[in-house]
Amino acid sequence: MHVFDVLGDPVRRRILELLAEGERASGEIVGIVGREFAISQPAISQHLKVLRESGFATVRAEAQRRLYALDPGPLRQVDAWLDHFRLFWDTKLDALETEIARGKRQRRVAARENDPHETRKAG
Amino acid sequence: MHVFDVLGDPVRRRILELLAEGERASGEIVGIVGREFAISQPAISQHLKVLRESGFATVRAEAQRRLYALDPGPLRQVDAWLDHFRLFWDTKLDALETEIARGKRQRRVAARENDPHETRKAG
């Protein structure tokens, strides 16, 4: 399923917002999102499956619980696709600013990925 | 139709990419996108309708032609939604940078929107 199809569903968007706050058990998500959208546990379980299989979320087991965490990869892809349009919607100056910031970020990310110690901070 | 549902279709994403390069007549879009995706003129016309009605594109007439232009509003909404996750995927420092840039941009946008010269789309 394409990144944007995944994001097309409001339940999945809500789940992602929750996961942005931190790891959550399936049951917690069912509690919150199920109440907000009035849908069943299997419905949410299937949305979680979509999020797993499309790379938006990872899971780890802890006893019977399944703890879901956000994987930012696909969201970064969306951000990258928006680059097509930033030059359009920003003023030229804004765009330049944005591009400079992105470039800096990308260079740092590249540096991290080459670092065998996988350090969290990079200047 | 929700912003993300609009972006869920690959034909519409391609049309938006084209419009990011500048205004295009419906016929040009049919020529390019129709060939790439092997779909008919009415199919593309219907996608253009979706883009119009969801605010991604504006149209103006020129003789029989319909000239489509990108409206960045909904794409900015997507960008804004991604803010939920930037703190997650950036390092703290990166995020701070991004937020500062966004703040500056938003203040400028607000200034533009208060400008009485602002143009609105045709009914």
Place this chain on the structure above:
DNA sequence: GACTTATATAAGTATATATTTATATAAAGC
């Protein structure tokens, strides 16, 4: 005024997916 060009709309259909209820799996507690 008929014909051509450019685009949109109508009607019908096929397919994808979001849901439901029912059931399976699997770990924990007693």
Place this chain on the structure above:
DNA sequence: GCTTTATATAAATATATACTTATATAAGTC
């Protein structure tokens, strides 16, 4: 071992939407 708790899967169904072909609208050309 049986029951409870937590989660996933199966099967069936409803709905939305992305197409198709056919046709309408409207401006330009001869």
